[in-house]
Amino acid sequence: MGIRLDRITLREIRMPLVHFFETSFGRTTERRIVLVEVQNDGLSGWGEVTCGENPFYNEEWTESAWMILRDYVAPRVLHHQFGNASDVGARSAHIRGHLMARGGLEVAVWDLEARTLGKPLYQHIGRGGQGAARREIPCGVSIGIQDSVPQLLQKIEIELAAGYQRIKMKIKPGWDVEVVHEVRDRFPNILLMADANSAYTLADAARLKCLDEFNLMMIEQPLAHDEIIDHAKLQAQLRTPLCLDECIRSAHQAAQAIAMDAGRIINIKLGRVGGFAEAKRVHDVAQAAGIPVWCGGMLESGIGRAHNIALATLPNFTLPGDVSASKRYWSRDIIHPPVEVTPHGTIAVRDEPGFGYELDREFLDSITVRRESIV
Ligand code: OSB
Ligand code: MG
Numbered sequence: 001m002g003i004r005l006d007r008i009t010l011r012e013i014r015m016p017l018v019h020f021f022e023t024s025f026g027r028t029t030e031r032r033i034v035l036v037e038v039q040n041d042g043l044s045g046w047g048e049v050t051c052g053e054n055p056f057y058n059e060e061w062t063e064s065a066w067m068i069l070r071d072y073v074a075p076r077v078l079h080h081q082f083g084n085a086s087d088v089g090a091r092s093a094h095i096r097g098h099l100m101a102r103g104g105l106e107v108a109v110w111d112l113e114a115r116t117l118g119k120p121l122y123q124h125i126g127r128g129g130q131g132a133a134r135r136e137i138p139c140g141v142s143i144g145i146q147d148s149v150p151q152l153l154q155k156i157e158i159e160l161a162a163g164y165q166r167i168k169m170k171i172k173p174g175w176d177v178e179v180v181h182e183v184r185d186r187f188p189n190i191l192l193m194a195d196a197n198s199a200y201t202l203a204d205a206a207r208l209k210c211l212d213e214f215n216l217m218m219i220e221q222p223l224a225h226d227e228i229i230d231h232a233k234l235q236a237q238l239r240t241p242l243c244l245d246e247c248i249r250s251a252h253q254a255a256q257a258i259a260m261d262a263g264r265i266i267n268i269k270l271g272r273v274g275g276f277a278e279a280k281r282v283h284d285v286a287q288a289a290g291i292p293v294w295c296g297g298m299l300e301s302g303i304g305r306a307h308n309i310a311l312a313t314l315p316n317f318t319l320p321g322d323v324s325a326s327k328r329y330w331s332r333d334i335i336h337p338p339v340e341v342t343p344h345g346t347i348a349v350r351d352e353p354g355f356g357y358e359l360d361r362e363f364l365d366s367i368t369v370r371r372e373s374i375v
Pocket of ligand 1: 141296298
């Protein structure tokens with residue numbers, strides 16, 4: 001059918017988190033999120049840029065995303081005749097990196113295309129491929145570094161009572177083996193994993209090996225954000241599977257990492273790989289190699305959350321992801337209804353066109369701090 005964009009609108013919204021979220025690279029209390037609206041023939045598609053407020057998870061942040069989209073991506077994609085949404089990424093492939101900024105626009109075009117076809121996004125991304133494998137996605141939670149161990153234990157207890165299927169805890173040097181030990185003692189049978197967000201080096205292999213004792217599902221991204229080879233060296237020393245997050249930005253890197261046995265599970269984040277087209281390719285490469293994947297999160301507002309839900313319906317998303325209820329993050333979300341989790345720790349996929357939720361426009365406008373349209 002072809003697709004053309006006649007207007008792109010960037011917005012920055014501010015959303016305070018219900019609880020601070022702390023990783024090995026820092027604490028976040030308020031999100032500054034760039035949203036991308038793409039328009040054609042009176043219809044709109046929406047996307048969310050998933051970078052942080054600072055260039056600490058990867059090189060991108062709110063401000064860089066705004067500039068890349070406004071000055072480099074928008075002029076390339078506006079009024080261009082695309083065959084379909086999966087061609088959008090290539091139009092900005094001359095830009096080095098900045099996959100989250102580019103991905104925020106790419107996913108908006110997928111949403112627009114799905115709405116143009118009157119289809120839900122999850123069916124649209126599965127089109128021509130294997131289609132959706134599930135109508136309910138299994139959910140876990142990611143729990144940040146806390147001020148004390150009792151506080152962490154209490155948080156875990158609350159999330160388990162809500163039905164979540166697995167617990168991910170953040171670790172860093174000084175908050176690792178002893179804390180995991182206490183969690184495991186208190187909750188001997190839960191699905192538990194740890195995410196280090198690149199806080200260690202190979203010199204810490206002996207310390208990381210101590211984690212083998214606690215029957216973790218996986219250890220996520222212990223080593224540098226851009227390091228695959230050292231992860232392979234570490235995996236050779238550990239019984240616990242490694243899961244790669246930061247260092248997988250493309251299907252090519254996923255294939256290389258898998259070939260080297262640098263990890264046995266992959267966390268797929270839409271923004272980190274530049275959108276749906278590449279996320280699907282990562283999914284396919286992993287599936288062909290027998291490597292399970294799950295959908296990661298970046299403290300998204302309802303728009304990014306809804307896109308993640310669609311992604312997690314693909315067949316190889318067999319492990320619970322970090323996609324959880326809106327109310328864990330926001331006192332009020334920008335979508336209606338908010339994302340909710342069933343008592344058995346799943347999210348039911350919705351059948352409305354596009355990403356499947358209504359935008360709360362009044363609220364969205366009230367938290368918008370800047371807006372710019374490019375035509
Ligand atoms: O590494 O998965 C990560 C949040 C911000 C940056 C990186 C990560 C995370 C999370 C939170 O773990 C996932 C979520 O609940 O959105
Ligand atoms: Mg991670």
